[in-house]
Amino acid sequence: MILITGANGLVGSAMIREFARQGHPVKALVRSRAKARALEAFSTVELVEGDMQHPETLANALSGVERVLLISSPNLQMVETQCTFIDAAKAAGVRHIIKLSGVTTSLDSPFLFSRMHAEISHYLEQSGLAWTFLRPSQFATEYLREVPTIVTERAFFLPFEDAKLTPVDLEDVAKAAFVLLTTAGHEGKTYMISGPEALSMAEIAEQISLATGSSVRYVNISSEERKRVQREAGMPPVVVDALDVQSRLRRLGNGEEVVHLETHMALGIRPTPFAEFARRHAADFLGTSAWAMAQKELKPPLDLRTLPSA
Ligand SMILES: NC(=O)c1ccc[n+]([C@@H]2O[C@H](COP(=O)([O-])OP(=O)(O)OC[C@H]3O[C@@H](n4cnc5c(N)ncnc54)[C@H](OP(=O)(O)O)[C@@H]3O)[C@@H](O)[C@H]2O)c1
Structure with a gap:
């Protein structure tokens, strides 16, 4: 079992x-x-x-x-x-x-x-x-946390400058976990898994724009501004500081820009492009889905756990 x-x-x-x-x-x-x-x-x-x-x-x-x-x-x-x-x-x-x-x-x-x-x-x-x-790698769902400003300002605000990340669809991770849990021969091994492309925030904004048929911009903000927003959303200070360190590492290039498709290939899983994830969640990004409408006044932090499909 x-x-x-x-x-x-x-x-x-x-x-x-x-x-x-x-x-x-x-x-x-x-x-x-x-x-x-x-x-x-x-x-x-x-x-x-x-x-x-x-x-x-x-x-x-x-x-x-x-x-x-x-x-x-x-x-x-x-x-x-x-x-x-x-x-x-x-x-x-x-x-x-x-x-x-x-x-x-x-x-x-x-x-x-x-x-x-x-x-x-x-x-x-x-x-x-x-x-x-x-x-x-970073989950593609992380961008659903930005829905409040995407809906109200047609923009999202992060301190990542021109860093590239490789957001992975949670469904790909779930498929990988299923194979690892139900087949033999994986003991003592490490499986890295990412999305199929390294994307800058401007490119992520472009993909969300295409999926929703409505222009969405990426706006770079300072670390201080990001921390202020997170504190106002009730995030514990130690977590705010930890995420600030993560943002700094991302700007410097900490390896999160590297595409890892070896697990998809080894386990026979088709890598889901971010564009496909964005299309699946177009109504969430537009704020018109049942999930988006159930979020309290679309104020952060949003509850990603209640997404019917991640
Ligand atoms: N966000 C990303 O991009 C990313 C990328 C890679 C890896 N990760 C990792 O993914 C992991 C899972 O994240 P998530 O977003 O799924 O977290 P999550 O939504 O908070 O879910 C974690 C679950 O663990 C349960 N839990 C916590 N403490 C427990 C305890 N003492 N006994 C029993 N259950 C307990 C929680 O139960 P309750 O429902 O009762 O609270 C909750 O259902 C994290 O370790 C994170 O570091 C995240």
């Missing part, structure tokens, strides 16, 4: 939808069944409740599980949450953990979350369990 953690989150729910699409049985770990009603619609998905920080709550979730896809929220508790879970999984007889992190994962990274992912990865490598690392 396979268990997916963080199943009610943005990434985890995309994974669950892929398992449902494939008609493959899977257990979905959620903290609250009441908040995960959307997952109950899938007949091949078994919802299990538990808290990854509290091993005593995980017995049912881990019973009979051989492989796990390890995901939790990108917050300051991430290392504690995932390392506690790794110990619990090992004690319960899990054999193999596939850890989702990011392309910039490194113990030396100045970006807090890349370091945290690296710490967890190191812990997993030392655990004695079989491991596989799935490392996606």
